[in-house]
Amino acid sequence: MATEHQRIERQQVEQLARLARIALDESTLVRTTNSLGDVLALIDQLQAVDTTGIEPMAHPLDAVQRLRADVVSEPDQREVLQAIAPAVQDGLFLVPKVIE
Amino acid sequence: MHNLTLAQTAQALADKQFSSREVTQHYLDRIVRFDKNYNSFITVTADLALAEADAADARRASGKADFLTGVPFAHKDIFCTKGVRTSCGSRMLDNFISPYDATVVEKYRAAGMVMLGKTNMDEFAMGSSNETSFYGAVKNPWDTTCVPGGSSGGSASCVAARLAPGATATDTGGSIRQPAALCGITGLKPTYGRVSRWGMIAFASSLDQAGPMARTAEDVALMLGAMAGFDPKDSTCLDRSVPDYTADLNNDLRGLKIGVPREYFGEGLNANTAEQVQNALREYEKLGATLVEISLPHSSLAVPAYYVIAPAECSANLSRFDGVRYGYRCDKPQDLNDLYCRSRAEGFGEEVKRRILVGAYALSAGFYDAYYRKAQQVRRLIQQDFIEAFKQVDVIMGPTSPSPAFAFGSKGSDPVAMYLEDIYTIATNLAGLPGMSLPCGFVDNKPVGLQIIGNYFDEARMLNVAHRYQRVSDWHTQAPTEISL
Numbered sequence: 001m002a003t004e005h006q007r008i009e010r011q012q013v014e015q016l017a018r019l020a021r022i023a024l025d026e027s028t029l030v031r032t033t034n035s036l037g038d039v040l041a042l043i044d045q046l047q048a049v050d051t052t053g054i055e056p057m058a059h060p061l062d063a064v065q066r067l068r069a070d071v072v073s074e075p076d077q078r079e080v081l082q083a084i085a086p087a088v089q090d091g092l093f094l095v096p097k098v099i100e
Numbered sequence: 101m102h103n104l105t106l107a108q109t110a111q112a113l114a115d116k117q118f119s120s121r122e123v124t125q126h127y128l129d130r131i132v133r134f135d136k137n138y139n140s141f142i143t144v145t146a147d148l149a150l151a152e153a154d155a156a157d158a159r160r161a162s163g164k165a166d167f168l169t170g171v172p173f174a175h176k177d178i179f180c181t182k183g184v185r186t187s188c189g190s191r192m193l194d195n196f197i198s199p200y201d202a203t204v205v206e207k208y209r210a211a212g213m214v215m216l217g218k219t220n221m222d223e224f225a226m227g228s229s230n231e232t233s234f235y236g237a238v239k240n241p242w243d244t245t246c247v248p249g250g251s252s253g254g255s256a257s258c259v260a261a262r263l264a265p266g267a268t269a270t271d272t273g274g275s276i277r278q279p280a281a282l283c284g285i286t287g288l289k290p291t292y293g294r295v296s297r298w299g300m301i302a303f304a305s306s307l308d309q310a311g312p313m314a315r316t317a318e319d320v321a322l323m324l325g326a327m328a329g330f331d332p333k334d335s336t337c338l339d340r341s342v343p344d345y346t347a348d349l350n351n352d353l354r355g356l357k358i359g360v361p362r363e364y365f366g367e368g369l370n371a372n373t374a375e376q377v378q379n380a381l382r383e384y385e386k387l388g389a390t391l392v393e394i395s396l397p398h399s400s401l402a403v404p405a406y407y408v409i410a411p412a413e414c415s416a417n418l419s420r421f422d423g424v425r426y427g428y429r430c431d432k433p434q435d436l437n438d439l440y441c442r443s444r445a446e447g448f449g450e451e452v453k454r455r456i457l458v459g460a461y462a463l464s465a466g467f468y469d470a471y472y473r474k475a476q477q478v479r480r481l482i483q484q485d486f487i488e489a490f491k492q493v494d495v496i497m498g499p500t501s502p503s504p505a506f507a508f509g510s511k512g513s514d515p516v517a518m519y520l521e522d523i524y525t526i527a528t529n530l531a532g533l534p535g536m537s538l539p540c541g542f543v544d545n546k547p548v549g550l551q552i553i554g555n556y557f558d559e560a561r562m563l564n565v566a567h568r569y570q571r572v573s574d575w576h577t578q579a580p581t582e583i584s585l
Contacts, residue, residue, distance in 0.1 A: 013457065020415060020460045021422070021437070022453055023445035032454065035515050039458050042516050045404040046474050049481070056476030057483060059306060059336065060292040060532020061556065066335050080199045086429035093424050096435050 007040040008033060101126045103579075106171060106265035106319035113160065113170045120160070120170030124153035124214050127172050131216065131263050138239045140248075140257035142177045143185050144217035152214040159212050168326055169212030174267040176255050177218035178225055179205050179310075180299040188301045189221040189233040189251075192421050192428045192447035202299025203331045204268060204310055211326045216264050220254030223449045224418065225275055225303045227251050228521040229511065232451045237508060240283060241580040242546050246505035249279030249521075255313050256283035262579060266314035266323050270300060272307045273406055274501070274525030277537035280313055281500035281549020284539045286566065286576060287313040288320050291557050292532035293338035295324075296331030304413035305336070307406075307529040316576055317538060317566035321345035324559060340557065348560050349567040354388030356565065357493040363399035364498030364524055376541030376548040377499045380569065384497075387568055392493050396485040401478050402527040403519055408462050408475035409530070414452075415459025421447065454515060483531040490555045495565055499524055500537040500549035524551060534559050538566045539575035547575070 013033045017024045024032060078091060087094035101123055104112060112118060128146050135141055149172065156170035180186045180198035182205075187193045201209065208215070222232040230238040230253030238253040240246040241261040248257040252269035256279035259267050269276045271289035280287030288311045295310040302308060312323030325346070330339040360381065365374060381391055423429040423443030430446050433439035448456070462471035489496060501521060511517045528535040533553055540550035550569075554562040570576050 008461070012461075016457045016460045016464070019464065020456050021419075021440040021444055022448070022456065023438075023441035028450075031450075032457065035454055035513070036457060036461070038514050038516050039407060039454070039519075040461070042519065043404045043408050043458075043462070043471065043475075046401065046408065046478055047470070049398075049401060049474075049478055051474060051477035051481070054477040054480055056473050057480040058476060060483070060530075061338065063293065063336065063338065068332065077199065081425075084195075084197055084199065084426045086423065086426075095424055096433050096439055098436050 007037045007044070102130060102262040104265070105316050106173070106314050107316070107322055109265050110167050110171050110322070114165070114167070120153040120156040120214060121150060123170070124149050124172045124216070127216055127264060134261060135258070135263060137244060138241055138257045138261055139236050140220055140238050140254040140261065140263060141174070141217045142187055142189070142220050142235050142254070145184055145215055148184070149214050149216050156212045156214060166211050168322060170214060172214040172216050172264060173208070173323070174216050174219045174255060174258055174264040175205060176221055176252055176267065176269050178221060178270055178301045179268060180301070181205050181215070181218065184218065186218070186301070187234070188225070189223040189235060190448065190452070191234045194234065194428065196427055200299060203296035203333060204327050205299065207327055207329070213326070219252070219258055219267055222251035222253065223452050224301070224414070225251040225270055225272055226414070226451050226455055228274065228278055228518050230254065231508065232449055234449060240505045242284060243505060246507055246546065247282070249282035249501070249505065251275040252313065253279050256280055256285055256287070259283070259285045259313050259315060260580065266312060266319055268310060268327070269313045270308060270310050271529065272304050272410060273529050274522035276311050276313060277525050277535055277549065277551060278501045278522060280537040282505040282547065284547030284575070284578065285313055285315055286317055286320050286536070286538045287311065288324060288536040288559065288562070289528070289534060290324065290328060290559055291534045293336055294328050294534070294557070294559070296329070296334040296337045298331055298333040302417040304410040305417060306413060307410060317563045317570055318346065318349060320536070321349060321563045343560050345560050345563055348564045351564045352388065353384065353565065353568050356389040356495070358384055358389050358391050359394040359489050359493030359496040360391050361394050361396045361399065361489070361496060361498055363396050368502050368520070368523065369499060370503035370543065372543040373499055373503055373548050376543065377550055380540035380550045381497060383569060383572065387572070394489045394493060394496070396489060396527065398478065398481045398485050399527060402482055402530055403523055405475040405478040405482065405530060406526045407458065407519060408471045409479065411455040411459035412462045412472050413459070415456045415463065418452070418456055423447070451515070479530045482527050486531045486533060495562060496553040498551050500551040501525070504543045504546035504548055528553050532556070534562060536562055536566060538569065540573070541575060
């Protein structure tokens with residue numbers, strides 16, 4: 001459903017979905033392409049602003065990352081943390097075979 | 101019992117008018133009886149609540165109670181609660197039993213407060229209507245054909261329906277203030293860094309902030325005091341002492357300078373909502389405050405900047421949900437990539453996926469400067485507007501949302517129509533400022549919220565300003581007719 005103001009092509013959405021590791025079926029892909037176009041039209045309003053010389057803002061109070069002493073602070077909780085995993089074996093998280 | 105405010109409930113417990121078990125059981129009974137109409141809870145933790153209530157009663161008997169010990173409340177289902185499902189409103193975490201407590205959860209537990217359950221929310225806090233929840237939409241107790249707002253819609257709804265005297269919530273772009281406005285309650289988003297984000301499932305880390313919802317400013321002050329404070333586990337949490345937020349509630353407002361931004365009363369604002377907000381401003385004049393017209397010239401850029409920054413941070417934060425270590429995993433994955441792609445496709449809802457993709461776009465090679473960096477620069481322009489304004493005024497006031505609660509489905513398929521719901525709230529998140537909403541009238545029997553924006557760490561003054569208004573108004577005491585019994 002290409003419009004005059006098409007901001008994003010279907011192939012770009014497919015590429016984004018690959019990058020984001022999200023499977024999109026045909027109908028979702030069409031819907032998503034259209035709605036991403038709406039959102040991109042919104043955020044493109046930023047392009048009209050002159051931001052020359054403005055320092056980007058990452059933290060509202062310009063705080064910097066605090067460092068802590070390099071000492072162990074967390075106990076080993078492997079059993080607890082793996083109890084909620086979809087599949088584990090021998091203390092390892094199980095996924096489909098990666099190397100044939 | 102449910103018509104008592106949270107502060108009155110705490111006082112009644114201290115005066116031994118009833119026990120924590122009695123008031124907890126009372127609220128649990130109400131949830132069973134009424135919540136089928138509102139869907140404000142995802143999980144009700146009745147057994148745990150009664151056990152916590154008994155422990156609170158025992159603590160009081162031994163003379164070790166804090167003021168909030170034994171007071172029931174609800175947690176938004178975004179806070180990790182050890183041994184209790186923490187779903188974040190998503191299929192992705194429908195099976196997630198948290199192995200640890202969020203800092204906010206630990207703090208309320210340490211105070212002896214009693215968790216009734218976990219409240220419904222937009223999926224991963226992405227939404228302004230609660231319609232994106234995997235567990236179905238929450239209904240507004242004032243009109244069940246309308247949305248409660250979002251993302252903290254369940255927290256707002258359960259407080260409005262008197263199913264809990266208070267609830268925790270989070271606000272990334274308006275998710276405390278807008279549902280508070282639409283449900284006729286009081287809610288506060290603190291200064292960024294005031295409350296620990298540890299164990300609070302991340303959406304946009306530079307914007308997310310937890311805060312309380314309750315019926316009155318006094319209740320919110322009590323809940324904020326128990327929630328705020330430095331936490332070494334959150335690297336963005338600020339190391340500042342926590343004042344007694346109730347200490348200044350009754351301060352006189354004579355001489356208070358209230359900034360009224362002209363950009364918050366322009367096109368897009370419902371005329372009846374505007375009138376209610378103007379009435380509240382006149383009430384403040386009667387209390388001795390002075391209104392000062394101000395300008396926040398970059399206001400119109402807040403929504404576009406937010407919809408770059410929030411999706412960019414969300415796409416990074418939500419990459420952890422991969423179907424490997426916890427959460428949803430698809431059936432019979434063909435290979436590792438299929439496991440990732442289908443688990444995420446099936447586990448996330450449409451709005452969450454859309455934001456991840458927008459974020460991936462804004463951060464992708466070649467676009468970073470044009471979008472993310474640009475948005476971060478605009479963010480500073482927005483902050484500078486506020487810094488300039490606070491040189492002239494003590495607080496800023498305006499509407500919380502452009503109109504009262506709207507009907508389910510009425511925003512249609514254009515996501516941007518929903519995004520504009522937060523047009524007056526988003527700028528404070530970008531600037532990291534505290535903001536709150538309190539009831540200031542009704543339009544068509546639906547509540548209207550007055551927004552108060554404060555300077556950094558000025559929550560005590562905002563609560564004072566809200567409390568003095570609540571002493572001379574009764575909007576916050578009104579309840580939806582069907583549940584006021």
